[in-house]
Amino acid sequence: MADLSCLVVEDSPMMRQLLVFALARIKKLAVTEAEDGVDGLRKLAQGRFDLIITDINMPIMDGLKLVKRIRSDETHKDVPIIIITTEGSQEDRQRAMALGATAYITKPIQAPQVIAKVKELLDV
Amino acid sequence: MDLVKEREAFVRSFLRKGVEYTEALLEESRELRSEIADLRAENARLRAQIASDDAIKDLLKTIERLEKERGNLLERSEQLEQTEQERRDRQAAVEQEINDLANLYVANFQLHASFSPRRVIRHLSDMAGQLVGAAQYVVYLVDAEGKRAYPVASDGLDEAEVQPVEVGDASPVGEACLTGIARVREADLEKATREDPAAVIPVMADGKAVGVVEVITLLEQKEGWANVDHELFQLLGSQAGVALIAANLYDAEAGPLAALRGIEEKL
Numbered sequence: 523m524a525d526l527s528c529l530v531v532e533d534s535p536m537m538r539q540l541l542v543f544a545l546a547r548i549k550k551l552a553v554t555e556a557e558d559g560v561d562g563l564r565k566l567a568q569g570r571f572d573l574i575i576t577d578i579n580m581p582i583m584d585g586l587k588l589v590k591r592i593r594s595d596e597t598h599k600d601v602p603i604i605i606i607t608t609e610g611s612q613e614d615r616q617r618a619m620a621l622g623a624t625a626y627i628t629k630p631i632q633a634p635q636v637i638a639k640v641k642e643l644l645d646v
Numbered sequence: 647m648d649l650v651k652e653r654e655a656f657v658r659s660f661l662r663k664g665v666e667y668t669e670a671l672l673e674e675s676r677e678l679r680s681e682i683a684d685l686r687a688e689n690a691r692l693r694a695q696i697a698s699d700d701a702i703k704d705l706l707k708t709i710e711r712l713e714k715e716r717g718n719l720l721e722r723s724e725q726l727e728q729t730e731q732e733r734r735d736r737q738a739a740v741e742q743e744i745n746d747l748a749n750l751y752v753a754n755f756q757l758h759a760s761f762s763p764r765r766v767i768r769h770l771s772d773m774a775g776q777l778v779g780a781a782q783y784v785v786y787l788v789d790a791e792g793k794r795a796y797p798v799a800s801d802g803l804d805e806a807e808v809q810p811v812e813v814g815d816a817s818p819v820g821e822a823c824l825t826g827i828a829r830v831r832e833a834d835l836e837k838a839t840r841e842d843p844a845a846v847i848p849v850m851a852d853g854k855a856v857g858v859v860e861v862i863t864l865l866e867q868k869e870g871w872a873n874v875d876h877e878l879f880q881l882l883g884s885q886a887g888v889a890l891i892a893a894n895l896y897d898a899e900a901g902p903l904a905a906l907r908g909i910e911e912k913l
Contacts, residue, residue, distance in 0.1 A: 534776065536777070543748045543751075543752060629775075630868070631776065634741050
């Protein structure tokens with residue numbers, strides 16, 4: 523039985539699966555997947571999450587808009603958010619942090635980096 | 647009368663001498679007693695010193711033994727620290743291996759789980775951009791005549807920079823399309839350019855290059871190739887072509903059973 527839950531919002535199936543693989547190594551953490559920002563909002567409306575990981579560049583609704591929406595939502599406004607960025611997109615990263623993201627991970631994604639950051643934010 | 651006086655004088659003289667002698671004897675006796683006392687004190691001091699020396703010797707032996715034990719413990723502690731460090735290194739290596747295998751598994755799984763050519767190309771882009779960490783890359787497919795390689799996906803480049811390439815021309819892509827030989831720059835990756843890209847990986851199917859993934863430059867934070875990058879290049883080279891052909895032949899409307907029609911005759 524999972525004690526904690528995490529929402530992964532990533533449009534690339536490959537990257538999403540890699541994130542799920544990495545997160546599966548954290549005990550008692552249930553992972554829910556979303557394909558883009560809108561799908562992410564739908565999943566957020568269906569339940570409570572302890573952590574959200576989102577890519578920035580996504581179709582339909584990007585990660586920045588998603589962060590903004592989450593922070594204005596009473597239920598999830600305090601949930602830590604990790605954004606996934608590329609090293610070069612410092613501007614995006616700064617905007618996301620200004621909008622309320624808690625931390626960031628740079629691409630290419632390394633599972634140990636993801637696991638360490640998630641454990642740190644969930645205090646597990 | 648004189649005789650009596652003489653006798654008295656003699657007795658007195660005798661007694662005085664006796665007193666003197668006795669006093670001298672007493673004095674000598676006192677001196678001897680004092681010497682004996684001194685000797686006893688000296689003896690006691692010497693005995694105490696000997697006992698103290700023995701105690702010191704015992705203490706020195708104990709110190710020596712403890713020093714030896716300390717040395718052994720330090721040596722053991724160093725061995726344990728070394729073992730712990732080796733364990734941590736091994737764990738990090740295993741973690742890295744798991745990470746690499748997960749990357750390879752996911753890349754392979756996604757490539758072959760797609761019936762849509764667009765999705766396969768998307769996966770190729772993700773492999774180049776997100777797994778390998780390319781800042782600039784182009785994915786080319788070779789046309790049916792085998793004369794031209796045309797770009798189907800790219801990132802980090804202007805549209806004008808992404809143009810078809812003649813198979814067999816002098817460019818790295820043209821050469822890879824013709825020879826089917828991968829070209830991976832091993833040193834000075836930061837100096838990679840369009841003319842001398844970081845990697846050019848031909849996408850092979852049945853011994854022919856059906857496409858090329860050209861990784862021109864890498865993301866800033868990527869200092870060099872990781873072992874898994876070479877494995878990913880091999881995967882790209884050997885599996886992406888098959889996945890593309892399968893996806894292209896698949897008719898989504900007819901469905902998977904129709905796609906297998908007549909297969910028993912070929913078995």
